[in-house]
Amino acid sequence: MANSIMASSKPLIFLSSNQPSRVQIPKLAKLPQIPKSISSSELRTKALSLSSATVKSLALIAAFAPPSMAEAMEKAQLFDFNLTLPIIVVEFLFLMFALDKLYYSPLGNFMDQRDSAIKEKLASVKDTSTEVKALDEQAAAVMRAARAEIAAALNKMKKETQVEVEEKLAEGRKKVEAELQEALLSLEKQKEETIKALDSQIAALSEDIVKKVLPS
Amino acid sequence: MNVLSCSINTLIKEGLYEISGVEVGQHFYWQIGGFQVHAQVLITSWVVIAILLGSAALVVRNPQTIPTDGQNFFEFVLEFIRDVSQTQIGEEYGPWVPFIGTLFLFIFVSNWSGALLPWKIIQLPQGELAAPTNDINTTVALALLTSVAYFYAGLSKKGLGYFSKYIQPTPILLPINILEDFTKPLSLSFRLFGNILADELVVVVLVSLVPLVVPIPVMFLGLFTSGIQALIFATLAAAYIGESMEGHH
Numbered sequence: 001m002a003n004s005i006m007a008s009s010k011p012l013i014f015l016s017s018n019q020p021s022r023v024q025i026p027k028l029a030k031l032p033q034i035p036k037s038i039s040s041s042e043l044r045t046k047a048l049s050l051s052s053a054t055v056k057s058l059a060l061i062a063a064f065a066p067p068s069m070a071e072a073m074e075k076a077q078l079f080d081f082n083l084t085l086p087i088i089v090v091e092f093l094f095l096m097f098a099l100d101k102l103y104y105s106p107l108g109n110f111m112d113q114r115d116s117a118i119k120e121k122l123a124s125v126k127d128t129s130t131e132v133k134a135l136d137e138q139a140a141a142v143m144r145a146a147r148a149e150i151a152a153a154l155n156k157m158k159k160e161t162q163v164e165v166e167e168k169l170a171e172g173r174k175k176v177e178a179e180l181q182e183a184l185l186s187l188e189k190q191k192e193e194t195i196k197a198l199d200s201q202i203a204a205l206s207e208d209i210v211k212k213v214l215p216s
Numbered sequence: 217m218n219v220l221s222c223s224i225n226t227l228i229k230e231g232l233y234e235i236s237g238v239e240v241g242q243h244f245y246w247q248i249g250g251f252q253v254h255a256q257v258l259i260t261s262w263v264v265i266a267i268l269l270g271s272a273a274l275v276v277r278n279p280q281t282i283p284t285d286g287q288n289f290f291e292f293v294l295e296f297i298r299d300v301s302q303t304q305i306g307e308e309y310g311p312w313v314p315f316i317g318t319l320f321l322f323i324f325v326s327n328w329s330g331a332l333l334p335w336k337i338i339q340l341p342q343g344e345l346a347a348p349t350n351d352i353n354t355t356v357a358l359a360l361l362t363s364v365a366y367f368y369a370g371l372s373k374k375g376l377g378y379f380s381k382y383i384q385p386t387p388i389l390l391p392i393n394i395l396e397d398f399t400k401p402l403s404l405s406f407r408l409f410g411n412i413l414a415d416e417l418v419v420v421v422l423v424s425l426v427p428l429v430v431p432i433p434v435m436f437l438g439l440f441t442s443g444i445q446a447l448i449f450a451t452l453a454a455a456y457i458g459e460s461m462e463g464h465h
Contacts, residue, residue, distance in 0.1 A: 078352065079352050081356070082252045082253060084254045084353035085353040088261060088348070088354050091262075092318065095265050102272045103317075107287075
């Protein structure tokens with residue numbers, strides 16, 4: 001395997017070596033015209049004519065290699081430019097246009113449309129925020145009105161109950177006063193009665209007292 | 217060097233070459249009108265294109281407002297591509313989304329197809345099926361397209377005034393500015409080519425040495441690198457386009 005690697009770099013060596021036998025190498029390296037059944041000894045003699053040490057060792061390796069390999073190596077070239085290059089260019093351009101028609105443009109447009117649609121929806125959602133604010137205010141107003149109503153009703157009820165309570169209080173007070181008056185009156189009467197009863201008993205009592213005090 | 221060649225020789229004798237079968241720089245040639253093409257690259261690129269177009273057609277056929285699984289994924293990818301383009305190009309990124317996106321998707325699916333699809337099932341007379349991006353023709357084609365794209369972007373935006381950027385900030389930098397136009401596609405193409413090829417080589421060599429367990433982390437690393445390379449290529453292409461479109465300061 002190393003054989004083929006090294007052999008494939010022949011053209012490179014040709015580029016970098018300053019040997020006088022330069023002219024021979026292209027024959028060896030670019031060889032559509034060299035017969036395929038080149039023998040290893042022929043190869044050796046040709047390669048040895050290059051005095052560069054690297055090339056010599058290369059040729060040695062090539063000489064040891066089986067003939068089938070040597071044949072294959074003759075063709076082995078890393079930097080072999082030919083019609084493949086323009087064909088690849090054409091293929092690439094074709095691929096570019098085909099992918100543009102199949103992939104980039106349709107999917108790109110689709111994605112852009114979706115993006116703009118989403119942005120529109122987002123914007124419209126932002127617009128409804130004013131609506132939401134209005135609804136909010138409305139709700140707050142309703143709440144305020146309800147609260148005021150409730151407060152008014154409460155006040156009214158408070159007043160009503162107060163009046164009622166006062167009425168009942170006054171009634172109760174009157175009742176109590178009347179009972180008090182009555183009680184006072186009856187007390188007075190009893191007092192007078194007792195005083196009267198006392199008056200009538202005073203004479204007898206005084207007689208008793210005199211009798212007890214004055215010895216008879 | 218002798219030791220190396222001896223050991224390699226024994227390796228070959230033991231038939232490891234046949235087992236691992238790394239076929240770097242070997243191509244399956246087709247003749248088209250006297251020109252040669254690398255058939256394995258074309259075949260795999262057709263598969264990649266078929267995967268991309270087929271999945272896109274299947275998923276985006278009937279987009280839903282609330283995306284389903286597949287559509288969700290494709291929308292995510294498109295958003296990602298748009299994000300990359302917008303970051304690098306700026307506000308006028310719209311027309312460049314197909315170019316940047318196709319660069320990213322093509323390279324990404326190519327790289328991963330090289331690692332994930334069982335290409336080995338299909339035997340070719342010579343060479344082997346692998347990621348299309350491990351052929352220099354593919355990467356150079358993409359890099360040249362990027363160059364054309366950023367020239368087109370600059371010229372269509374500013375007209376011939378675009379060329380005034382070569383003498384900015386001072387005319388002394390003219391050679392360097394011109395050189396940049398060559399280094400940009402060169403670095404783009406070789407970065408991608410080298411990374412993908414090296415990745416596949418490392419995996420194959422490791423598999424040939426230790427067929428079990430050990431190559432798995434390297435394979436995952438390869439998947440990661442492949443994705444990163446696709447992203448780098450697309451991002452750099454977008455950056456170059458954006459650079460040639462931006463105004464003078």
